[in-house]
Amino acid sequence: MPRAPAVIGDLVESAMGRPAHLLDAGEPAPGFLELDMHAEPPPGGWHPGHEIQIRATPTQGRRYTVRTVGVTDPQRIGILVATEAEGPGTTWMRRLRVGSRTTVLAGRHRPLREHGTRLLYLGDGCALGTLDACAQGGDAPIVAVEVPADAVEPLADRWPRYRFLPAAEAPGDALQSWLERAVGNDELGNLDGAVLLGHAQSIQRQRRVLTDGLNLPRRAITTRPYWATGRAGL
Numbered sequence: 001m002p003r004a005p006a007v008i009g010d011l012v013e014s015a016m017g018r019p020a021h022l023l024d025a026g027e028p029a030p031g032f033l034e035l036d037m038h039a040e041p042p043p044g045g046w047h048p049g050h051e052i053q054i055r056a057t058p059t060q061g062r063r064y065t066v067r068t069v070g071v072t073d074p075q076r077i078g079i080l081v082a083t084e085a086e087g088p089g090t091t092w093m094r095r096l097r098v099g100s101r102t103t104v105l106a107g108r109h110r111p112l113r114e115h116g117t118r119l120l121y122l123g124d125g126c127a128l129g130t131l132d133a134c135a136q137g138g139d140a141p142i143v144a145v146e147v148p149a150d151a152v153e154p155l156a157d158r159w160p161r162y163r164f165l166p167a168a169e170a171p172g173d174a175l176q177s178w179l180e181r182a183v184g185n186d187e188l189g190n191l192d193g194a195v196l197l198g199h200a201q202s203i204q205r206q207r208r209v210l211t212d213g214l215n216l217p218r219r220a221i222t223t224r225p226y227w228a229t230g231r232a233g234l
Contacts, residue, residue: 016042016105016106016107017103017104017105018039018040018041018042018103018104018105018106019039019040019101019103019104020037020038020039020040020101020102020103020104021037021038021039021099021100021101021102022035022036022037022096022097022098022099022100022101022102023036023037023038023076023098024036024098025096025097025098028080028154028155028158029147029150029151029154029155029158030148030150030151030154031082031083031084031125031147031148031150031151032080032081032082032083032125032128032151032155033080033081033083033093033094034078034079034080034081035078035079035080035081035093035096036076036077036078037076037077037078037079037104038073038075038076038077039075039077039104039106040075041074041075042106042107042108042109043107043108044108044109045069045074045109046066046069046074046075046077046109047066047069047109047111048066048067048068048069048133048134048136049065049066049109049111049112049130049133049134050065050066050069050077050106050109051063051064051065051066051106051110052064052065052066052079052104052105052106053104053105053106054089054092054102054103054104054105055102055103055105056088056089056091056092057088057092060088061105062087062088062089062092064079064081064129065079065129065130065133066078066079066133067079067080067129067130067132067133068133079129080128080129080132081093081126081129082124082125082126082128084125084148085126085227112130112134112195112222112224113222114134114193114195114222115192115193115219115220115221115222116191116192116193116194116220117192117193118141118190118191118192118193119135119141119142119191119192119193119194119195120141120142120143120144120188120191120193120194120195120210121134121135121141121142121143121144121194121195121197122143122144122145122175122179122194122195122196122197122198122206123145123146123195123196123197123198124145124146124147124167124171124172124175124197124198124199124202125145125146125147125148125151126198126226126227127145127197127198127226128145128147128155130197130224131143131145131195131197132159132162134195135162142163142188142191143159143161143162143163144162144163144164144165144175144178144179145162145163145164145165145175146165146166146167146171146172146174146175146198147164147165147166147167148166148167149166149167151164152164152165152166163178165178171199171201171202171229172198172199172201172202172205172206175202175206176202176205176206176209179206179209179210180209180213183209183210183213183214184213188214189214191210191214191216192216192220193216193220193221193222194210194216194220194221194222195221195222195223195224196221196222196223196224197223197224197225197226198225198226198227199225199226199227199228199229200225200227200228200229201228201229203223203225207221207223
């Protein structure tokens with residue numbers, strides 16, 4: 001699943017190129033790649049949820065999210081990416097080998113704006129790294145993620161407290177069905193905030209369910225579309 005494309009120089013003006021190299025890489029589930037990198041930190045240091053940009057080609061950049069930061073080595077960052085979409089970012093990722101060097105663009109960390117303390121996090125596979133980074137500090141949040149069917153079991157083993165839903169034919173349909181059922185069964189009645197990431201059209205439908213079905217104020221719902229039907233991806 002694609003993240004919205006970016007061009008070099010699209011980050012904030014404070015962003016600077018920082019040398020980085022790959023320490024390790026693994027495949028936690030089909031369609032996902034986990035990178036362990038050593039990268040010089042920006043002002044203020046690395047933080048889970050930090051947005052970075054990597055040059056996939058000399059003229060194209062792609063955005064990713066730092067999922068973890070090393071406890072004993074604050075220059076060690078972990079990035080989880082979905083590789084299902086074809087594009088320059090996916091091609092670049094697949095060519096990486098341990099020791100590969102690159103340049104990471106990053107400015108000072110700007111946390112995702114969240115509202116409330118009892119939060120619901122929704123997204124698709126391309127948002128899993130960001131959702132996990134945000135949910136790490138939450139108060140027992142509810143996290144539901146739509147992923148390819150063959151990735152459900154290994155991801156559920158890795159993150160047993162998250163709900164992984166096998167994707168249907170149309171993007172967002174599986175997550176929409178789960179959300180409507182959960183609202184109808186009053187499973188989400190104590191929520192006071194939500195974070196919706198990933199597919200733009202799906203986010204619109206999810207927000208409508210939360211505002212109409214739970215009377216959740218729009219200001220309590222954070223949205224960030226990463227891709228849209230008909231747009232080129234990673």
